[in-house]
Amino acid sequence: MKRLTLDLALACLVVLAVTLLAGCRGEPGQVVIGSKKFTESVILGEMLTGLVESTGTPVRHRASLGGTRILFNALVAGEIDAYVEYTGTLSHEIMAREKPVSAAELRAWLAERDIRLAGSIGFQNNYALGMVEARAAALGIASVSDLRAHPGLKLRLGSEFMDRADGWPGLRDRYGLPQADVRGVEHELAYRALGAGEADVTEVYTTDAEIAYYDLRTLEDDLGYFPQYDAVLIYRADLEARAPEALKALKRGLGAIDVERMVALNAAAKVEGRSEAEVARAFLREAFALDLTPSGEGMPARLARYSLEHLVLVGVSLAAAISVAVPLGVVAAYRRRLGQVVLAVVGILQTIPALALLVVMIPFFGIGAGPALVALFLYSLLPIVRNTHAGITGIPAALRESAEALGLPPAARLRRIELPLALPTILAGIKTAAVINVGAATLGALVGAGGYGQPILTGIRLDDTALILEGAIPSALFALSVQWLFERAERAVVPRGIRARAS
Amino acid sequence: MLTLHAVRKTFQGKPALDGVDLEIAPGRTTVLIGPSGCGKSTLLRLLIGLAEPDAGSVCFDGQALSDATIAALRLRMGYVIQQGGLFPHLTAGANVTLMAEQLGWDAERIRQRLAQLSDLTHFPRDGLARYPSELSGGQNQRVALMRALMLDPEVLLLDEPLGALDPMIRYELQQDLKAIFAALHKTVVLVTHDLAEAAFLGHRIVLMRDGRILQSGALAEMMAEPAEPFVEQFIRAQRSHLDLGGGER
Numbered sequence: 119m120k121r122l123t124l125d126l127a128l129a130c131l132v133v134l135a136v137t138l139l140a141g142c143r144g145e146p147g148q149v150v151i152g153s154k155k156f157t158e159s160v161i162l163g164e165m166l167t168g169l170v171e172s173t174g175t176p177v178r179h180r181a182s183l184g185g186t187r188i189l190f191n192a193l194v195a196g197e198i199d200a201y202v203e204y205t206g207t208l209s210h211e212i213m214a215r216e217k218p219v220s221a222a223e224l225r226a227w228l229a230e231r232d233i234r235l236a237g238s239i240g241f242q243n244n245y246a247l248g249m250v251e252a253r254a255a256a257l258g259i260a261s262v263s264d265l266r267a268h269p270g271l272k273l274r275l276g277s278e279f280m281d282r283a284d285g286w287p288g289l290r291d292r293y294g295l296p297q298a299d300v301r302g303v304e305h306e307l308a309y310r311a312l313g314a315g316e317a318d319v320t321e322v323y324t325t326d327a328e329i330a331y332y333d334l335r336t337l338e339d340d341l342g343y344f345p346q347y348d349a350v351l352i353y354r355a356d357l358e359a360r361a362p363e364a365l366k367a368l369k370r371g372l373g374a375i376d377v378e379r380m381v382a383l384n385a386a387a388k389v390e391g392r393s394e395a396e397v398a399r400a401f402l403r404e405a406f407a408l409d410l411t412p413s414g415e416g417m418p419a420r421l422a423r424y425s426l427e428h429l430v431l432v433g434v435s436l437a438a439a440i441s442v443a444v445p446l447g448v449v450a451a452y453r454r455r456l457g458q459v460v461l462a463v464v465g466i467l468q469t470i471p472a473l474a475l476l477v478v479m480i481p482f483f484g485i486g487a488g489p490a491l492v493a494l495f496l497y498s499l500l501p502i503v504r505n506t507h508a509g510i511t512g513i514p515a516a517l518r519e520s521a522e523a524l525g526l527p528p529a530a531r532l533r534r535i536e537l538p539l540a541l542p543t544i545l546a547g548i549k550t551a552a553v554i555n556v557g558a559a560t561l562g563a564l565v566g567a568g569g570y571g572q573p574i575l576t577g578i579r580l581d582d583t584a585l586i587l588e589g590a591i592p593s594a595l596f597a598l599s600v601q602w603l604f605e606r607a608e609r610a611v612v613p614r615g616i617r618a619r620a621s
Numbered sequence: 622m623l624t625l626h627a628v629r630k631t632f633q634g635k636p637a638l639d640g641v642d643l644e645i646a647p648g649r650t651t652v653l654i655g656p657s658g659c660g661k662s663t664l665l666r667l668l669i670g671l672a673e674p675d676a677g678s679v680c681f682d683g684q685a686l687s688d689a690t691i692a693a694l695r696l697r698m699g700y701v702i703q704q705g706g707l708f709p710h711l712t713a714g715a716n717v718t719l720m721a722e723q724l725g726w727d728a729e730r731i732r733q734r735l736a737q738l739s740d741l742t743h744f745p746r747d748g749l750a751r752y753p754s755e756l757s758g759g760q761n762q763r764v765a766l767m768r769a770l771m772l773d774p775e776v777l778l779l780d781e782p783l784g785a786l787d788p789m790i791r792y793e794l795q796q797d798l799k800a801i802f803a804a805l806h807k808t809v810v811l812v813t814h815d816l817a818e819a820a821f822l823g824h825r826i827v828l829m830r831d832g833r834i835l836q837s838g839a840l841a842e843m844m845a846e847p848a849e850p851f852v853e854q855f856i857r858a859q860r861s862h863l864d865l866g867g868g869e870r
Contacts, residue, residue: 520706615752
């Protein structure tokens with residue numbers, strides 16, 4: 119009876135996962151717009167989505183997918199059809215060129231990859247270094263070169279900027295900047311650190327609403343280090359044939375937004391706290407007289423969707439991990455030499471940073487639930503394999519030999535004696551994996567897997583604590599109920615005779 | 622019934638059995654005795670196939686024990702170890718019937734056999750639903766004995782079955798064991814380090830030391846004609862304990 123319920127539960131999870139994955143693939147003919155995980159990109163993504171929607175073409179916005187690499191790879195792989203990129207980012211980050219490239223060169227390079235550059239959205243969003251006005255004035259710093267005289271300044275830079283070829287390493291070398299206290303943080307958090315006086319310098323995007331909000335001085339790039347970052351629409355070449363109407367609508371966005379407008383739109387989202395969709399739709403109404411019904415999803419519906427996505431991420435990855443890790447643990451316990459290798463490998467898997475793992479998975483599993491499921495699956499292996507191994511090798515020799523002397527064949531020994539005896543330990547491993555998984559699954563939002571990470575991520579970006587809590591509280595409750603459920607399950611499944619030993 | 626021929630077994634370079642020849646008679650109780658480390662438990666483990674000899678042969682009913690034959694032969698032997706080796710996750714009853722269920726006996730046959738065994742071993746019926754951790758040491762040994770007897774094996778192997786029990790329980794179980802052995806007429810091989818127990822339960826005593834058999838026969842024979850000075854020393858040491866402690870035995 120117990121086994122039947124378990125099987126049923128597993129079957130349900132699998133069905134759910136398949137439906138969800140299928141849902142992610144989208145319907146044929148659907149146009150998919152992407153955006154990076156910062157406000158401006160999401161607003162532009164919403165705008166493009168609205169433009170396509172106005173033609174009646176089915177369209178979907180995969181918002182806040184993560185960084186440049188994820189977006190561009192997704193575009194090349196056909197996971198998304200179009201998004202707004204910046205020319206400087208394309209030439210430096212994607213093409214990995216040291217020097218600026220001409221527009222023609224850029225187009226040709228993209229064309230080789232079946233990507234088209236439609237043209238500029240109408241503004242530049244350049245990098246600059248920013249300092250709080252009062253502090254900059256006090257220290258007499260007006261340009262980047264002036265920073266050389268102040269080696270004690272604290273620099274807090276966006277994580278992506280820290281590593282990018284056109285980011286901090288190049289800037290430091292060009293100007294010979296001496297600062298030692300340089301750390302990478304989330305771009306939005308860097309602003310907050312500056313505002314709180316905990317840091318002196320951060321990099322800014324020139325369209326950021328925070329520049330005005332925190333009263334920042336943008337330092338002059340007197341050596342002309344930063345390239346130009348024209349916001350441009352890029353799309354897959356096959357869109358022309360697949361959805362010509364949609365493409366035409368997308369191109370209405372070219373030249374539609376100038377710098378002042380972009381700063382205002384960013385401010386509307388970040389400072390006034392309106393959602394990106396709302397901001398984009400208000401803009402479309404104003405500029406194109408498009409009145410689109412907002413896809414308004416109330417808080418309960420939103421929460422239900424996050425919960426379902428999160429449940430599937432955790433449930434499916436955990437079920438898969440159990441079905442692989444328990445046998446692996448058994449093999450590891452039976453074959454000592456092989457076991458060392460297995461334990462070492464799953465141990466190493468555990469040390470791969472989640473973000474790196476997610477990004478590495480994208481070429482193989484696309485964006486969405488796929489890479490997140492695989493990453494969570496891999497992370498779940500270690501606790502389960504290790505506990506299964508420990509549970510079985512920890513069985514006293516007298517019991518193992520009694521089973522053998524009784525005449526039980528090896529398979530029956532495993533099924534009737536060894537696995538049941540190891541069950542409390544195995545369950546403890548699964549519980550650990552599940553609780554870790556609930557937390558780790560929030561990172562899935564970075565690759566479009568949804569779940570509670572979505573509001574957390576958006577909340578961090580918009581400095582909206584309520585939104586962060588909308589993800590963080592259910593996530594914590596989820597973890598607690600997983601813990602509680604496993605304790606109940608343990609009481610139900612583990613026989614009285616070994617329960618005391620387990621706790 | 623059981624024959625060992627020129628058996629050698631080495632553990633980590635130290636000989637545990639150093640050329641043992643032994644013939645175990647059917648329907649009789651043979652007791653292996655000797656100081657700890659003499660190889661008596663190793664010998665028993667060879668008989669049930671938990672260890673394999675480095676040299677020599679072990680035969681059951683004329684058949685050599687090997688990987689190919691051991692599975693079938695184990696069903697014809699019952700094995701009880703010192704702490705019982707009961708599975709803590711199974712009730713006493715489930716421990717006893719485990720192998721019969723594995724072999725696909727029908728429920729009625731299992732029920733009848735279980736009832737028969739609990740009568741035989743004086744184990745209370747209501748104790749069958751308890752887990753080993755909820756039973757006393759003596760009761761656990763009765764369960765272990767029932768488990769060993771479940772398939773009605775021809776041979777019963779017991780490795781210090783009473784070693785961990787306190788004296789009163791031990792005495793009671795010795796009486797019961799003797800009655801059970803007498804009632805069943807099984808070939809029994811019992812390992813103990815207690816000479817009184819050996820004399821009480823065994824038809825024949827096999828005295829071992831350093832992996833070899835020094836002498837075998839009835840206790841009276843050994844006392845009358847010790848084969849080596851050690852035999853006499855061993856008996857004297859145990860008897861002095863007898864005189865001091867367990868007088869009634």
